[in-house]
Amino acid sequence: MIAEAQRGPYSEEEPSIRLEKLGRQQPAKRKPIVRYQSIHKSFGELEVINGIDLDIFSGEKIALIGPSGSGKTTLGRMLMTLEEPTSGSILIDDEPLWQMERKGKIVRANEKHLHRIRSKIGMVFQHFNLFPHMSVLKNVTLAPRSVLQLSKEEAEERAVEMLRKVGLEQKLHDFPAQLSGGQKQRVAIARALVMQPKVMVFDEVTSALDPELVGEVLTVIKDIAEDDDMAMLLITHEMEFAREVADRIVFGAEGRIVEQGTPEQLFENPQSDRLKSFLQRFL
Numbered sequence: 478m479i480a481e482a483q484r485g486p487y488s489e490e491e492p493s494i495r496l497e498k499l500g501r502q503q504p505a506k507r508k509p510i511v512r513y514q515s516i517h518k519s520f521g522e523l524e525v526i527n528g529i530d531l532d533i534f535s536g537e538k539i540a541l542i543g544p545s546g547s548g549k550t551t552l553g554r555m556l557m558t559l560e561e562p563t564s565g566s567i568l569i570d571d572e573p574l575w576q577m578e579r580k581g582k583i584v585r586a587n588e589k590h591l592h593r594i595r596s597k598i599g600m601v602f603q604h605f606n607l608f609p610h611m612s613v614l615k616n617v618t619l620a621p622r623s624v625l626q627l628s629k630e631e632a633e634e635r636a637v638e639m640l641r642k643v644g645l646e647q648k649l650h651d652f653p654a655q656l657s658g659g660q661k662q663r664v665a666i667a668r669a670l671v672m673q674p675k676v677m678v679f680d681e682v683t684s685a686l687d688p689e690l691v692g693e694v695l696t697v698i699k700d701i702a703e704d705d706d707m708a709m710l711l712i713t714h715e716m717e718f719a720r721e722v723a724d725r726i727v728f729g730a731e732g733r734i735v736e737q738g739t740p741e742q743l744f745e746n747p748q749s750d751r752l753k754s755f756l757q758r759f760l
């Protein structure tokens with residue numbers, strides 16, 4: 478009963494309290510870096526997101542779990558501006574992503590606006606989509622060169638640093654075909670990190686990998702999660718990993734958030750039948 482009373486309705490204080498417990502930055506300095514507000518998304522007749530409100534605090538690590546088809550990828554893709562919400566708004570760093578102001582009116586965002594805001598977000602997908610005809614180094618320097626307009630030297634310096642972070646500094650001049658799936662996924666992670674995003678979205682980045690390669694990729698993500706300032710939205714079926722890395726677990730089903738809380742709350746004391754039966758499958 479006590480656990481239930483303590484949980485109460487989810488409040489904005491909760492993630493900060495947990496961050497403090499972990500000895501991270503003072504909660505007072507934390508602010509929402511992403512705010513999903515009353516988000517709906519339909520594909521034709523199919524309503525995929527049914528009214529989602531979710532704040533992600535700067536530096537917060539959220540694991541988004543839920544059955545296949547529940548709208549997790551769509552939620553991530555909307556941050557990356559790959560899908561547009563049917564209604565509602567998404568704020569990034571206090572600015573609307575999909576709307577902008579022009580001559581005192583709120584209008585639909587243009588490419589320039591989307592581009593500027595999107596640069597704060599990095600995303601890694603299930604399938605890595607590296608350019609096969611480019612070396613590892615070239616894959617990682619491409620966006621810093623073309624988007625950030627860094628010099629070749631600056632871009633390479635940053636890229637090498639990121640490739641070192643994911644343990645691939647020996648592979649700079651290899652081509653994707655010479656790498657294992659786990660190594661390719663680590664290049665994809667370095668490619669997103671090199672843009673220094675404020676939020677990283679990882680969408681089931683290990684589910685296309687052979688089982689023996691999953692560990693090396695999760696280890697790299699855990700290592701990156703040590704960065705206190707970067708927020709993460711981890712869409713995953715790796716429950717042990719979610720428990721270890723996440724400050725907060727969000728469980729979604731059928732386009733809604735069904736339950737959320739600390740890993741302890743959700744994994745040890747799930748409240749809804751939906752979550753209970755979902756977790757059963759991972760035991």
Ligand SMILES: Nc1ncnc2c1ncn2[C@@H]1O[C@H](COP(=O)(O)OP(=O)(O)O)[C@@H](O)[C@H]1O
Nearest residue numbers: 520523525543544545546547548549550551552
């Ligand atoms: N571009 C699209 N066009 C039509 N339906 C889509 C599109 N993208 C996703 N869907 C549908 O939306 C639902 C949610 O998909 P998704 O966000 O990928 O769920 P999850 O990642 O939780 O498995 C699914 O029924 C999927 O088939």
Ligand SMILES: [Mg+2]
Nearest residue numbers: 549550551681
């Ligand atoms: Mg998905």
